[in-house]
Amino acid sequence: RMVLDKEESVSLVSLQSREKPRGCAGCNGKIRDRFMLQALDRYWHEDCLKCACCDCRLGRLGSTLYTRANLILCRRDYLRLFGVTGNCAACSKLIPAFEMVMRARDNVYHLDCFACQLCRQRFCVGDKFFLKNNMILCQLDYEGGHLNGGGGERQPQ
Numbered sequence: 001r002m003v004l005d006k007e008e009s010v011s012l013v014s015l016q017s018r019e020k021p022r023g024c025a026g027c028n029g030k031i032r033d034r035f036m037l038q039a040l041d042r043y044w045h046e047d048c049l050k051c052a053c054c055d056c057r058l059g060r061l062g063s064t065l066y067t068r069a070n071l072i073l074c075r076r077d078y079l080r081l082f083g084v085t086g087n088c089a090a091c092s093k094l095i096p097a098f099e100m101v102m103r104a105r106d107n108v109y110h111l112d113c114f115a116c117q118l119c120r121q122r123f124c125v126g127d128k129f130f131l132k133n134n135m136i137l138c139q140l141d142y143e144g145g146h147l148n149g150g151g152g153e154r155q156p157q
């Protein structure tokens with residue numbers, strides 16, 4: 001079983017002068033610098049180990065990187081794209097790399113799953129939605145107070 005998501009540490013390795021230059025996993029060129037990065041069991045020029053999204057360099061001291069399928073990402077972009085777990089908050093299924101998603105606070109959703117969890121109404125751009133008890137609700141269901149035991153009935157539109 002292939003693990004899709006992995007958190008990896010990045011270490012800075014000093015190249016010994018008598019050592020044969022290693023190949024960079026990013027550009028395939030020889031690494032002749034005094035220092036190189038080691039991550040994902042490979043070696044990199046400091047400039048070549050970058051986030052696939054924002055292009056930030058991943059070699060800062062004590063930094064970690066995240067992999068998903070064949071993507072290498074910084075922590076911020078990994079969490080932005082896939083949330084804390086990498087799973088949709090509504091259906092709990094995995095969100096594939098670079099599929100479009102919707103977000104609400106720390107939750108991430110497939111586009112198809114981003115709907116009121118009571119009446120299943122889909123949201124359009126500009127629609128108000130509410131997050132209550134970790135459920136997404138449309139304005140009518142939120143104001144109707146269905147989760148508080150309130151008897152607010154939905155009016156046909």
